[in-house]
Amino acid sequence: MRCKILPGTIVFALVAVTAFLTTGTRLTRQEKCLPSQEIAFEGVVTHAGHASPGDRTAARFQTIRLTDGTPAVLWMKYPARKGDYVSGLATFEIGESSRNPGGFSKRMWLWSKGVAWTGCPRLVKVTEMEGQLLWILRLPDRVRDHVRQHLASLWTSANGPLLLSLSVGDTSLLTDGQSYKLQSAGLMHLTSVSGTHLMFLMNPIFIATDRARISRRLKQWITLPVLLMPGVLSGWKSGITRASLVSIAMRLDIPMKKRRNPFNTLFLVGSLMLIVQPYALYGLSFWMSFSAAIAISFSVKTMKSAAKNDMHELTKSGKMRFRVCKYFESTIVFSSMAQLVILPYQLMSAPGIHLLAPIINVIAIPLAAYMTAATYPIIAVLSVLPAGTRAAHVATTVFAALLSPAAHAFEWLAGCVAKTAFAFLPLKWCLPILLVILLAYVSTSQASRFLREHRRIVTAIAASSLVIVSAAVFWINHGWRIVFLDVGQGDATLFISPSGYTVLLDGGDKGHGYRTIIPAARMYAVTTIDLAIVSHGHCDHAAGIAELLEVGLVKHLCLPPERASDLVPHIISRVHDKEDMTDHLVSIAKSARVPVSYLQAGECLACGDFSMDVLHPQGPICARDLNEDSLVLRIDAGGLVLLMTGDLTEAGERSLLASGRECKADILHVAHHGADKSSTQVFLQATEPDVAIISVAKKNRYGHPHTDALARLHQECPIILRTDQSGAVFLNIRRGKSTMNTWIEP
Template sequence: MKGKWHFIAGIGFILSFFSTRGSTWPGMMIVLGMLLIMWRSARTLRLFLLICFGAVIVFTGLAKFHSQPVPPDGFGKPQAASVTGKIVSAPSISPDQISFVFRHASSHVQSMVFMTSDGTSAKMIRRGAMCQIKGSLEIPETARNPGNFDYRNYLYHKGIHYVMFAEVQNAECSGQSVLAYMDQLRLSFLRYLKQKYPDDTLNWIRALIFGSDDDLSADTIHTFREWNLSHLLAISGLHTGLVMMFVYAAGRYLFRLTEQQLKIVLMIALLVFLGLSGGKPSVLRAVIMAESALLLSILKKTYPVTDIISMTAITLMFLNPFIVNDIGFQFSFIVTYALVFSKKLLIKHSSFLWPSIQISFISQIVLIPLQLYYFFYIHPLSFFLNILIVPYFTFFVIPASLFLVIFAWLPVKMTNAIAGMFEGIHNGVIQFIHLVDSWHDGVWVIGQISEYTFICYLVLFFSFMHLWEQERLREAFFCGCLLVCLLVLESMKPYFTAAGSITMLDVGQGDTIVIELPKREGVIMIDAAGTDTEGENDTFTYRIKPFLWSKGISQIDHFIITHTDQDHAGSADEILDNFDVKHVYSHPFLNSNNVQESLSSNHTYHPLSQGMKLQLGTHELYVLHPEQNVRYDSENNRSLVLYGQFGGLSFLFTGDIDAQVEEEIIQRFPSLQADVLKISHHGSKYSTSERFLEKMVPDIAWISAGIHNRYGHPAPEVLDRLSKQGTHIFRTDRDGAVIFCFTEQNGTFSKMIP
């Protein structure tokens, strides 16, 4: 790889990455080790090393300057506040809400502000405006389950520490920056396009030209993400290159501009495109690179491509060290570096097809560690779909979208006719993608990979590319096999782990418990809560599924539904549709509601009743309730009650039974005791009687309840009874997910929120 500036870019990335996480020393040690190795190399210029040392100092100082400590949890509940500061991002405007980043005048602390909007007063909310805002200030929500999206961490890595909720009437703003005029131009242009094109066409124009995929269907975005096609929905160098091609062709053949004039026009057009696209990191990277190349061409200077890319990265990190945490920044630069590294390989063939296949292949495999780190899965067949769909977007969809924007001045009848032809072709291709997705669900769930696997993968990848470039195909093939083996070993890691775990997930006002036996002898799921509103099941999508996938779980051996209320079985259909479920269990009294019909019609369904036992590898679960031939007055009292021993402790899972059923269990099993008691019905006052607690004598109580739920769970009476017993209480509304990690005779408890 020619050039040397990628060393400084690497130093900047490492230092910014660690410093924005509050730990400078690990990054410093890595960088100093790199510099010592470089110093011993005769090929490395001493002057350049001095520059590198200077970069260490500059980037460390910058990252520390921008970084602020994470606000402590003791900040407490939302507080009324009046804050003065400056709007530092382009406002995101929807019909009823405005959001923007707000920098406090008294410090470098920033807040993400969400304002309700009446559509008229919002006109004063512009980038660069100085404002005084009255509202509710609070710490962002953190991840409440392993593998779930951590909104607090996400904002902090963007330099944002608080969220603020306010009404637009409670904001007084004045002034604006130069960039605000570009924001207004962007909004005006979008309103103009809305008058010219139908919604389906406009949604794709907004995604591919203006950088906003909010209006694309959730199903389309999900399918593109699952098949590793989501990079097509993010504006990148491809889009920038096509814009340059359009401007160059128009300037050269329509306006007869000279080469020098064309370069200046291109530089201006790229800045306009950057503003219209919303300034996303991937676009910023492409525009800065293109502007640099054009400027060097005007000045008749030449630099290696790697140096131009590296200087672009350095510029972005210098302006904002937090940008290294942006997924778009990471994906964009790692693919760019990989393709530049493979330049000799790509130019060996004069045909178009083979280099296209190579580019798709290289882009796919270099992103695998990032894909696993963020999303926990890969799609092995996505490479083949990319070969078909990437050229289609490159040579039809993106150029067509640009064409529609450029010729929006045509009469509405003509724009609608052109849009109709576009939709006729494009909708057919999108339906084809969905059809392929329905035919083959070949997602390979590996789980979140370790840092060691990440580093090993990248070392093997670049070794593979180097060997391939040198045409040492046998060694390259062997290196490629090692890459696959590394991923296989990572996915097999749970089968060699001697510890198991029981996790009570925080699913709001509901129950979901996942038991992972040691050495992956089995995965048992007790209940799967669902969202109690119509529409997408957020509880499954954002809480249950990410947790299971982060653990590398794609197969559930035993799925137990204690009873079929929404707060215990609302995600049952999604579990059965998205996971390989071997056996499904519930009580024997199923009748007619959707969940019950789905369970009873499933070919793996088994009804359970008192006296039965489930053999789970070397562990057992005993069914204590309900009785087979007794009719119960409510679905709650039909709940399965299960008893088992894990890590030397006895666990009792009680569903939603009330005090009457608790008394029946005491009568049937007079010697029953439980070290860990899953409190019934989320801590309702009608359950967990004093007599029941006296008989169970639990050391630990688990309560699954939603934050500020409308039922007041857990009830003060229940908490008081547990306190009198001296029972230690874990509750999801306060602690997030609760985890018990165990071996054969020992175990430890932990909670997601300290």
């Protein structure tokens, strides 16, 4: 039987190609017209956005269409309403692409909204506009703001962020740790309001209305508001928009006595969405939702036909057991199919594929269904109770208590799966395994007619590809791979030896462990850090390491020498630094049963093919400045010597030089982000580096790197690379030859 080409697929392909060509040209032209300085602007608010629950300032991102037709996203401290006229002074910029492998691209985020410019206005004047049409258009925004702010006490409770993400699709209150656990466990799709949530909400309504003896028209009027509620509350994101349109089309089949092809309907709905909002094709959520819907529809069609045949052979007593077994089977199949189809997108947000994800979804989906279906009635009840009253407080407390067990169980499941490192499938394994699955499928009788007719050719191509990919992944010696990550105003350097031993020196400030280090590490199939070293306890070096410890990704932790006051309590030899995270790191490591070692000058650390010498500091720390006692490490990587200096100060440099230890290096990681009081002339002459790398934030408030420090570096070092200009810096060493590349072309 020949494969029939659906009209919807042709329409979708034409619309998608047209949208890609027209929108790409338009956005690129707008980027080229970016003003180089602060300008006066005027425009109309086209998208009002929404503030985080409990945020009294109500500040938010809003989309403004300027008078020349250019759309821009502005951070409005005092937001306007949709349709209001705004004017003022602002400096605009274009969104940056990611600065690290696997990082967030602000440019794609803006493009998905149809915007190329973004900025923060210095002066703003809002002229309020009124009218009946504007009142109607603003109604969804008022509903969304009301639900977020009126129910702030619920959303900011212990389990509120999870409930908010499940019911409204707003993940702004989830911590980075919660988001990481949900992503790693394959449960993040439940926090993006989509067809799954619509199913949770609508199935009880459909069952109740179908059994009730009411007219068909009344059923439609009852189900329509409930059908639209998730879309209105979430702001009509791609997933829920697609699901709502498909659901409405399916409900129309009954009175029209038609049975539409589900795949054709999906493609036609996707075409309609791109016609209305062509910029949606730049958002991953559109493609993830669309791909998953196709996979699940295919699974439903196949399983329904099989289940129908099996049900005829069962007695009444066996039908209940059959339905229970079918539920677990269908849940695993749906989850597996959806995750297989969205595999390319999943790999962009997780350190790999978790093999337990389809199984854990069997337990997590009913929990999410209960919380989602229960939260919507709770929203309706709390929305009519006056905020701040005793009745509202009691109702919020009772509702939160009712949902607390399910929320705790859901988060506990996600945390357990995220820490099960042995079940992770790293990136380098994914393609070979997919090729093996393809070979197995081709050899079965279930393969399509095309594959059966060309079985030899397909098998030969898949087998040769498997051999080539396996050789490239497993047998080619990758040599040393060193990545100086761009973590803003902080340090984080990832070392991967030829044998696969991984060392992380510093982890950047808060959030960079989850948002920068883990995504970058997964690009190299790294699921755990064998050795994490903290040069000193300041948060811009240690906070990211703390986040990795919390999720169980560190096997061993190394710290600078202990404080003298810790060794001899009655000697107060050091003013305790409020930003010192050393005690916090030790506490987390102890609870996670991670061994802790303290390094000091004179020690040599050798682990497999990784070795380094500790040059500074000597013995217990007695100085008043954490920077002065930063660890200084001399690392030999494949014959190339790197000198890592942390935030070493001028006094620390003098102490290091006075010790007489060898400081010469091929590559110098510049101390203290290029501060004026570091990288002295004497120290640079002693190290004689060929390349200097400065880890520093773009437009930082400290003025790093300082002009005097840069002048000294240019005088002593021929090559200087900066993360604020180049993003992440890559050093590859193989067979005695080294190459350096940057993520962003300077």
